[in-house]
Amino acid sequence: MKCLSNEKILGYLEKSLNNVEYSLTRDHILSCDKCKSTLRNFELLEGVLEEPSLIEPPGEIEKYVMAKLFPKFSHVASLVTLIAASFMLLIAGIYIYFDFANDSMIQAFQLTKNQATSIISSIVKFVSLVFSSLFAIFKAINTLLEVLLNIKIGVEVTGLIFAFILIMLSYLIYNKVFIKIRDSRQN
Amino acid sequence: MKLDEDQSLIKEILKGDKRAFEKLMKKYNRRIYNFIYRMIRDEESSKELTQEFFIKIYTVIYKYNFQYKFSTWAYRICYNQVIDHIRKNQVKIDSLDAKDIKQKQILDHTGTQIKDGYHNLEKEEIKSIVWKVVDTIPVKYRELILLRYLQGLKYDEIADFTGLPVGTVKNRIFKAKEILKMEMLKNEMFKQ
Structure with missing residues (x-):
């Protein structure tokens, strides 16, 4: 009696044979020790394959993915941005209200000193200091551009260019330095 | 439409619940890592690919069809x-040198007693050895074994994934099992 092919035995095991083939295969297996043994080996193999032996993945996978998708750093960055934006708004507000451009800074300071609390007074003092320092820098750059390159763009435009360069620099520093530090910590 | 556990988690993820995503990742991390590792057999790349996989899943989850x-x-x-x-x-994902597996993992067990037709090995040991032998078989068989048994896919799903006809998928899986059985017999893990 010729033994069954492995394919037939596997088909029998997976119940993928038609009714006639299935019965014939079953009858053969019952009377053939070699095919019975082959079936038993395939059964054991099937049982083992169905319960895969899994390697434990490195623990940092989940941590890395969570940090990448939900970075904690962004909360800090948003908070800093919010504070900076509020501060800028405050400066702009005070600037517009007291019309610093027309040299009424001292007058404004006097007003706040007499009528408002010391906190507001200090804020105005600080803002006026920042404003005058920035204004001095813009004026200097403007003069330098005018003398060296004969370019007349005005203090306000110089200020805008200066602010743009500052924002770009901050963005670069954020990307290159902070994200690198964060990634190296996560790895 | 009744949602299963994964789909309920996806609903939560779509609402912005990061804990739901963490839960989903924990559930699939082992299987995904193991599939990748057994396919490319490089720890560092497998780790990176698993991370990339979960990041990708999160970014395209809105495309998932319930x-x-x-x-x-x-x-x-x-x-x-x-x-x-x-x-x-x-x-290079061709099979490992079978000699390594034999020497390191299988020959250690050749002195064991035969009982009930098989060597007297614990099922866990046999499982571990069979799966190590899986790593030694050619990739065209290995990938199908992994898709079938590690990821629990049906023949037609595997055919759809790989672009192979269902008949070819079945034949290759049968062939892979024959190879595995032969290897186990050769190393006296199974009785003839």
């Missing part, structure tokens, strides 16, 4: 990612 099983959708993304990695990096 009519299908999440696992099948995710495994397809994983399979394509591994195949892309292999193509791009021309990773």
